[in-house]
Amino acid sequence: MSNSNTTDSANINPVLYYSAFCYFCQKVMMFMCQRGIELETRSTSEREHAMTLREGGGKTQVPCLRIGEGSNAKWLYESDDIIRYLQANHS
Numbered sequence: 001m002s003n004s005n006t007t008d009s010a011n012i013n014p015v016l017y018y019s020a021f022c023y024f025c026q027k028v029m030m031f032m033c034q035r036g037i038e039l040e041t042r043s044t045s046e047r048e049h050a051m052t053l054r055e056g057g058g059k060t061q062v063p064c065l066r067i068g069e070g071s072n073a074k075w076l077y078e079s080d081d082i083i084r085y086l087q088a089n090h091s
């Protein structure tokens with residue numbers, strides 16, 4: 001992953017935005033469970049988290065993995081891409 005900062009964003013615990021009713025979120029969370037990957041998760045049923053996701057990532061689609069923090073944060077959508085990222089960085 002290219003990053004012009006000295007901070008390695010892969011080392012910062014990502015945050016998973018999800019909805020309990022979303023199949024694609026379940027798929028990501030099942031993968032995490034199988035691999036023993038524990039991340040902070042935020043449900044978009046909480047308005048605050050839904051707004052943060054929309055403002056940061058540009059859309060309310062879930063699942064979305066926030067990688068890094070602040071203005072350096074990357075917002076990774078698409079369950080398959082999230083699983084690939086976790087496989088490479090957190091397995």
Ligand SMILES: N[C@@H](CCC(=O)N[C@@H](CS)C(=O)NCC(=O)O)C(=O)O
Nearest residue numbers: 022023024060061062063078079080
């Ligand atoms: N191709 C996406 C599909 C994700 C998707 O369709 N998410 C739905 C919930 S199951 C969603 O967030 N819909 C509301 C929205 O896009 O704002 C993936 O694999 O992650």
